[in-house]
Amino acid sequence: MIKRFLGHFRSIKYKFLFANLALLVILCSSIIYLWNVRTAQDTRISVGEYINEMLKITNDNLEVSLKDIYGLVNIAASDSDIVQILSKPSTISDAEYVQDDRKMRKYIAGLFTYKHYLNDITIAGNERNMYSLGHSVSFDFLTGQPWYGKLWNQEGATVLIPPHYNSDNPVTSSSQDDKVISIAKPVYGDNQAVGFVLADVRTQLLTDIFSSNLKGQVKMLVADTKTGNLIFKPQLAGLDQMASDSNAFAPIIQRIRNQEGSFYTRLGKVDYLIVYRYSPLTEWMMVALVPKSHLLEQFHQTRNLTLLISILFCGAAAIVSILVSSFLTKSILRLNRAINKVDGEHLHLQIQIKSNDEIGQLYRQFNQMVHRMKELMESTKRTEQEKRKAEIRALQAQINPHFLYNSLNTIKFLSVYQGADNIRKVTESLSKLMHIAMKDHSFITVAEELDYLQCYMNIQEFKYSNKFTYSVSVEDEMMICILPKLLLQPLLENALLHGIGPMKGQGMITLKGYRDGDLLIFRLQDNGVGMTQDAIDKIKSQKGENAGLGIRNVSSRIEMTFGHEYGVSVVSEPRLYTIVEVTLPAIERGEEDQYV
Known part of the structure; x- marks a missing residue:
């Protein structure tokens, strides 16, 4: 099975397919991973910015509502009639008290106009000069509260009192809705404190404001930055028990360093995104808790959908890749099978x-x-x-040369026996020529080549009846050098046939040889009929008649054996002379292997 799979992988079709699929998987995985990381970051930032904006709106709504109450308290504390009434001693008559009480109730009732969350307003100077609309607490209860001492230590500043039970009997007020937020301000007359104004706001204000802006799984936590106590606790499944203990949220409060920001933390067994914002008016810190699972719920759904689409796309791409690779490699596979x-x-x-x-x-x-x-x-x-x-x-x-060579020896023996020296000389020269031609060697020495030429000229002297003279002058140091066999004979034959033969009178042929460094130079000259320059050009261009065959043959042999830098040159003057010069490399026996 594995061997079959590896055999498929060696095929260009499957290489193309696997490469496409690998590239596709890597590309999709990289895109999904980067998209996952970037989207998660963007989601946190976007949600954080959104919730922070909601906290700002919530804080603005809360401050607007509280500033209305602050305004009422400040108006009441600075009203001259109230200052005059509170300045009266506790020994006033009952009639005067009833008259002041009616006047104060009417004044307080006017302050309640369009203040839905206002629970009660208390204006008090002493135990007898205490006025409110249905407030049942005693003067001693109010003066015994922790905020009462702060009221006189603030030099006339307005004091915000966190949610508390404003009742003499807290047992009867156990509901969260029974709590109130109080705003108090001292009243001064003639540069001395004569009483205070206390406005109670129902904590339902907090619930309504926070619930209207932050819905669903997002819950609010409000803490007093001075005391660390929770002003408003979230009602979130799994957090109810923790919400009953302020210390459970202490780590969250401790991590807050700026006036606004966000971070992740774990409460119980759930991870939350914490977004917070500070309120300068109340000196409270508003904290929004968003479950991380809820925060990324839409993101996870989108991610899962993207993964599903990617898987389907990869499957479709695999099918397309198979079809395309089959189509593209079909001809290649056919050609491969045909080639095999x-x-x-x-x-x-x-x-x-x-x-x-x-x-x-x-x-x-x-x-x-x-x-x-x-x-x-x-x-x-x-x-x-x-x-x-x-x-x-x-x-x-091979039989014929040997038979002819043996026959020539017989003729030579008979000519000697009968005294025919001319027949002996011709037969002997022809026998030497055949002996040299029958040798297997491609190269012979210069001395052997000259002997061959001499034998050839001995025969030609009888043919031309002493019509020419022949002389040879070759340096002795050249005799041991070697050259291709029968190289000079065609030139000598060409001089006899086309130079000396057609002329009238005595002909003369001279062969000179000398060494010039690494070169062997042979110069063959005759005084025959000569050639024109056009005839010489035709010989060089291989368009000449029979007169140029010997020269072209020798020149071709030299170039094929030694190279184009060696060869034959011809100089001639009509009816005067012809000079053929042969240039060869100077080599000795044993060096010919590099040219064979």
């Missing part, structure tokens, strides 16, 4: 691809290569057959 069937016996592709893309080009190029291979193999086969035939003919032809 090509061998020495089947030199043709059994498929046909008509596409104009790279695969079609590869098919056509490979098809052309196969055709060339087929033609080359057929050509090689024919060459081998011709080579075998040539070898057979060569073996057969």
Whole structure:
């Protein structure tokens, strides 16, 4: 199973498919991860900013409501009639007290207009001069409260009293709704305190304000920054028991350093986002608690939906990749199977691809290569057959030179026996020529080449009936150098046939050889009919007649053996002379292997 899988992975189709899927999975995973991190951060920031704005609105609403009460208290504390009434001693008559009480009740009732959360207003100077609308607490109860001492230590400032039970009998007021927030201010007359004004506001004000702006899972916590006590506690499932204990929220209050901000914390077994804001008027810290699960609920739903869509998209992309890879690699696989069937016996592709893309080009190029291979193999086969035939003919032809060589020796023996020196000389020279030609060596020494030329000239002297003279002048140091066999003979033959032969009179041929550094230079000169420059150019361009065959043959052999820097040069003057100069590298026996 594993081997089969690995075999598939070696296929270009599956490599293409796996590469696409891997790239797709990495891309989708990276995008989802970055989106998850960034969205979570943005969600926290957005929710924090939203809740902070709601806290600001809530605080503004609370301060507006409390400032109304502050205004009422300040008006009452500065009213001259109230100052006059509170300045009276406690020994006033009952009639005067009833008259003042009626007047004060009417005044207090006027302050209640459009103040829905105002529970009661108490104006008191002493135990007898105490006026309110239905307030049942005693003067001694009020003066015994902790806030009463602060009232006179604030030098006439208004005092905000956190939620408390304003009753002589707190047992009968056990409900949270029975608590009130009080605002008190001393009353001064003739630069001395004559009493105070106390306004009670129902804590329902806090509940209504906080509940109207922050709904759902978001709950409020309000703490007094001076005492650390909770002013308003959240009613949240799982936090009710903790909410009954102010110390449970102490870590939250301790982490607050600025006037506004947010952070994550854990209460009980639940993680919360804490958003807080400070109120300068009340000196309270308003804290909003948002469960993290609720905070990211919409985000998690979106994330899960995104994951589902990504999985479906990856599945669809996998199907598309399979189809596309199958389509793109179909021709490649067909070509691969066809190529695997090509061998020495089947030199043709059994498929046909008509596409104009790279695969079609590869098919056509490979098809052309196969055709060339087929033609080359057929050509090689024919060459081998011709080579075998040539070898057979060569073996057969070897008999003739040996037979001719033996026959010449017989003629030489008979000429000596009969005293025919001319026949002996020609036969002996021809026998030497054949002996040199029958040697297997491609290179011979300069001395051997000169002997060969001498034998050739001995035969030609009888042919031309002493029509020319022949002289050789070659430096001795050149004799041990080597050169290709029978290289100079065609030039000498060309001089006799086309230079000396057509002329009238005695001809002269000279061969000179000398060494110039690493070069061997042979200069063959005759006084024959010569050539024009056009004839020389035709010989060099290989367009000449038979007169140039020997020169071109020697020049080609030299260039093929030693390179283009060596060769033959011709200088001639019509009816005067022709000079053929041969340039060769100076090499000795043993160095010829690099040129063979």
